[in-house]
Amino acid sequence: MEGWKEVPIRYAPIGPAGWLRVVWRGLVLGVVTYGGLGVLLLVRLVERPLFGMARPWTPHVTQAVCHAAFAILRMRLIVRGRPMAERGAMVANHASWLDIFALNAAARVYFVAKSEVSGWAGIGWLARATGTVFIARRGAEAKRQQRLFEERLRAGHRLLFFPEGTSTDGLRVLPFKSTLFAAFFTHGLDEVMHIQPVTLVYRAPERQDARFYGWWADMTFGGHFLRVLAEARQGAVEVVFHEPVAVEDCADRKALAARCEAAVRAAMG
Template structure:
């Protein structure tokens, strides 16, 4: 039933999206579709804090493919994703509709060009989100943030901020997390087969100014500390010692 509802929602949103694009207007329909998918999947979102509307790079912890739906629905952000997702059937096409920035993390020679692509999107005012852990394998723990993913912010662009986002699935986090060797299809089936709703908190933390950080490593650590302060306060306190 949930899969049918998602397909029906897509069929409604897709022609409206192309109509907006034909009129050369910024389309709200990817955001509305992704937010609807999160609700159809049973996620009941509470937003805390205020998402910056533009010129912002959201940095969030990463547990599930649902993270994309929830952040996009709350903020309208495009995403930074590994390049192989672009080749996934249907998913890669849908990601492209939402202006996803695809990066090849295995090719060091391509990193600079990809950083410039992301830098250009931020300079145009497009809100962009990334998951600096680079994987969901940490589960409910928060892995170190990859400083290389913040390269696009150095040298700092005027007016650009980094806003950490703590995603809290509460008691359902362990069950929802996509870890280990579970396939994408198996995880989607398992999550969509859950009964009832899951309360989820999206906590948009105070923005960070990249110009105030000495380098990208310090910026990555500061963003991670903000998220730890919400989800794992004792670990955040230990990091500050």
């Protein structure tokens, strides 16, 4: 499963027209993203005193910004199925930084991310403002993180996490790690919670490597971001919502992880 990481994509140099697209798309995307963040923070000033942890308004701002991002990139966003109405969480395969835009555009969710993301320049600030849950990989943090998960789930937040634990080239699904699924088998949550598997399928631009949108291994965010901005004829991303899985129908976290993985993998085609 690991050998694919050793075969890098050979990109053609970005030409003058490509750099022009980088500049204008980058500027517009930056204005829309951080302008939207400003609106979100202003709305949150009113929303928080009235609703506390609940966020009935601000997720709509995030969705609007993410829809606008795909319009700016001229990249098609295709949504199949519907986000579940039941209480619970979503899990998806992880291929790219574009996953965040695609999933936020398709559903009102709160991401679960590794704690390092909170310190990333620009991205960490956005993640914190939009309600991302940060987790540490240290075993000593497990109980605290489980309590945090429970608190957010009981507040009605729809959490979304990537059980593969890393991003891929976008052409395959890695085995799901079952650790985070344990939170759904505590204090009666298994009797009321559902998990909805979601598959992200990327279609590369014509004449580009099929892995074009994948961001993995030692790829830098900046380099990959520039390549996507520079592309004249973009491809597409398809977000497929599968039938929710009732947690109580699975014997344990490993069974739940395996069932979700099978649904996500089946839609990769």
